[in-house]
Amino acid sequence: MSQISKGMLRRRGFLTQSAAALAATIAGPAFVRASTLRKQLQVAAIGVNGMGWSDLSNVGSHPAVKFVAFCDIDQKAFEKADAAFPGVPHFQDYRELLTKLGNQLDAVIVSTPDHMHAPVAMLAMQAGKHVYCQKPLTHTVWEARQLQRMAEKSGVTTQMGNQIHSAREYRLGVKLIQDGAIGKVREVHSWVGVQGRQYCQRTDRPPEAPVPAGVNWDLWLGAAPARPFAADCYHPFKWRDWQAFGSGALGDFGCHILDPVFGALGIRHPGSILAENGGTTEEVWPGPETVTWEFPGTDHTTGSIKVVWRDGGLKPPADLAALPEGRQLPAAGSLFIGEAGKMILPHVGMPQLYPAEKFDSYKLPDVQGSSHWHDWVDAALAGKKTTDGFDYAGPLTETVQLGNIAARLPGQKIDWDAKNLQCSVPAAEKLLTKEYRAGFEVKAV
Numbered sequence: 001m002s003q004i005s006k007g008m009l010r011r012r013g014f015l016t017q018s019a020a021a022l023a024a025t026i027a028g029p030a031f032v033r034a035s036t037l038r039k040q041l042q043v044a045a046i047g048v049n050g051m052g053w054s055d056l057s058n059v060g061s062h063p064a065v066k067f068v069a070f071c072d073i074d075q076k077a078f079e080k081a082d083a084a085f086p087g088v089p090h091f092q093d094y095r096e097l098l099t100k101l102g103n104q105l106d107a108v109i110v111s112t113p114d115h116m117h118a119p120v121a122m123l124a125m126q127a128g129k130h131v132y133c134q135k136p137l138t139h140t141v142w143e144a145r146q147l148q149r150m151a152e153k154s155g156v157t158t159q160m161g162n163q164i165h166s167a168r169e170y171r172l173g174v175k176l177i178q179d180g181a182i183g184k185v186r187e188v189h190s191w192v193g194v195q196g197r198q199y200c201q202r203t204d205r206p207p208e209a210p211v212p213a214g215v216n217w218d219l220w221l222g223a224a225p226a227r228p229f230a231a232d233c234y235h236p237f238k239w240r241d242w243q244a245f246g247s248g249a250l251g252d253f254g255c256h257i258l259d260p261v262f263g264a265l266g267i268r269h270p271g272s273i274l275a276e277n278g279g280t281t282e283e284v285w286p287g288p289e290t291v292t293w294e295f296p297g298t299d300h301t302t303g304s305i306k307v308v309w310r311d312g313g314l315k316p317p318a319d320l321a322a323l324p325e326g327r328q329l330p331a332a333g334s335l336f337i338g339e340a341g342k343m344i345l346p347h348v349g350m351p352q353l354y355p356a357e358k359f360d361s362y363k364l365p366d367v368q369g370s371s372h373w374h375d376w377v378d379a380a381l382a383g384k385k386t387t388d389g390f391d392y393a394g395p396l397t398e399t400v401q402l403g404n405i406a407a408r409l410p411g412q413k414i415d416w417d418a419k420n421l422q423c424s425v426p427a428a429e430k431l432l433t434k435e436y437r438a439g440f441e442v443k444a445v
């Protein structure tokens with residue numbers, strides 16, 4: 001790693017003292033409850049509205065789950081969770097929750113905005129808790145590597161919240177490629193309709209507005225540099241546009257749509273990244289973009305492989321797909337180009353094999369889907385790993401966030417040394433990590 005990154009890491013090492021001290025005060029790891037663990041999983045949900053509601057209702061439908069705490073920075077967020085699971089204690093600050101309830105807790109769900117995934121998930125794993133964490137696993141490349149290391153070191157059961165990973169459609173797409181239905185794969189094109197900035201319709205900071213009653217803005221900011229609250233621009237949902245909090249269209253959909261590409265091909269770390277877009281400011285993510293990664297070859301590719309991402313209305317050129325008359329590319333998904341055919345895997349849709357006449361009578365393998373949330377609970381109870389643990393989700397998220405680094409330096413090809421977390425472009429290397437506000441640091445592992 002270069003001097004710049006070493007300096008940043010040293011500074012972070014200093015800053016993490018307070019987070020480390022906090023971790024030391026959090027009561028005992030999950031194994032202290034080993035005797036009851038196989039019967040019941042005591043879970044805290046952190047971020048309970050939006051996707052948090054979906055996560056907690058799906059995890060909570062597992063008969064072995066008991067919620068012991070709900071945590072949200074917005075007092076109004078608890079309504080649905082309380083109606084479905086009455087009597088569960090409320091917290092606003094995840095650090096207080098982990099400190100006070102550490103002994104009663106086996107697992108946490110992290111469904112906050114992206115910039116707070118790593119601070120919460122790291123603290124939970126340091127305390128020995130199993131973690132289900134929303135996608136993208138982290139806000140930076142460095143954080144993804146640290147969470148992966150901590151998951152391995154702690155031995156807890158982890159799962160990233162890209163739930164379509166466990167759906168029949170994506171599993172079938174992965175199996176078809178691995179069965180060699182279209183032969184070895186030459187290149188992949190993935191796309192989504194949304195673009196990096198579209199929810200706030202601005203490229204500069206919005207005007208300050210009063211913080212709504214019941215919202216703890218300081219806790220919402222968490223690790224991010226302080227800035228005033230603004231109406232209808234950050235909390236809820238619209239934080240996605242902003243580099244300080246979200247991860248743009250690539251971060252929002254990359255961990256979904258690129259997941260079966262990773263799963264099918266067995267790729268892990270790209271060797272280079274190049275992004276093209278119309279430019280951006282330091283505040284928001286770019287508009288329509290193309291990001292190209294080159295990966296080393298695997299058993300399922302013809303050689304080193306190019307994966308191309310497009311968003312904001314850009315799609316692969318029509319001649320690449322060469323679809324039959326009257327067929328169109330789906331709104332979002334991936335096109336796998338193999339030596340013996342092509343496969344389109346729509347985002348949450350059944351795979352389509354081409355040329356159609358060649359695959360007319362192709363017998364699809366019998367593949368079933370399952371509940372991504374219940375799979376995590378079952379694995380945690382059994383002390384096992386999931387298929388989407390941080391060992392898998394880490395490199396997938398690193399790849400997505402490397403794309404977001406390239407997106408801020410359009411037109412510059414970045415060579416990536418994954419082993420040493422090193423970029424060929426110094427400006428890119430600075431973006432591997434970020435500064436943390438005191439009290440919300442992420443510990444280097």
Ligand SMILES: NC(=O)c1ccc[n+]([C@@H]2O[C@H](COP(=O)([O-])OP(=O)(O)OC[C@H]3O[C@@H](n4cnc5c(N)ncnc54)[C@H](O)[C@@H]3O)[C@@H](O)[C@H]2O)c1
Pocket residue numbers: 046047048049050051052071072073074077092094111112113114116134135136161162163219220222235236237238252
């Ligand atoms: N897997 C999926 O299909 C899917 C879909 C949507 C969102 N997501 C992911 O889920 C996460 C949340 O997205 P969203 O759209 O629900 O956002 P949101 O802003 O609508 O909801 C976030 C919730 O977390 C709460 N919150 C914010 N900061 C918090 C903190 N520090 N501590 C505790 N609670 C906090 C908010 O009050 C809100 O209730 C993001 O990482 C997003 O990428 C995943």
